[in-house]
Amino acid sequence: MVGSGYYRQAYAAQAYCAAYVAAQKFGLDTSAFHFDKVCQSYAERSADDKRGFIGDVKRAAYSINRDVQRSFRDLEQTIQPDEFSVAAPKPAKAAKAKAEKEPER
Numbered sequence: 001m002v003g004s005g006y007y008r009q010a011y012a013a014q015a016y017c018a019a020y021v022a023a024q025k026f027g028l029d030t031s032a033f034h035f036d037k038v039c040q041s042y043a044e045r046s047a048d049d050k051r052g053f054i055g056d057v058k059r060a061a062y063s064i065n066r067d068v069q070r071s072f073r074d075l076e077q078t079i080q081p082d083e084f085s086v087a088a089p090k091p092a093k094a095a096k097a098k099a100e101k102e103p104e105r
Contacts, residue, residue, distance in 0.1 A: 011056070013037075013038045013041060013042070013053070014053060014056040014057050014060060015060065016033075016038065017035075017038060017057040017061075018056075018057050018060035018061040018064060019033075019064075020033045020035075021057065021061035022061050022064040022065060022068070025061070025065055026068065
């Protein structure tokens with residue numbers, strides 16, 4: 001959206017960092033992440049700009065985490081046994097136990 005004041009490229013560094021945080025949280029491989037460009041672009045910024053940047057990253061990472069956790073919960077709730085499920089074995093009948101305890105005549 002060009003006219004609304006939002007420019008995708010303006011938030012690319014925050015999105016990149018948030019993706020790294022989310023990947024770390026869920027144990028994904030993060031070896032391909034490199035922060036050279038992010039560090040270069042924010043090295044000369046003021047402390048307030050840096051705090052704002054970190055705040056954006058934290059909010060985005062929290063949002064990603066919340067959405068993924070919600071999706072996992074929804075998946076767990078919708079899992080239903082299908083036609084290939086193996087039923088649990090039924091417990092032995094109590095009638096056999098009674099017959100074994102009766103004395104012989």
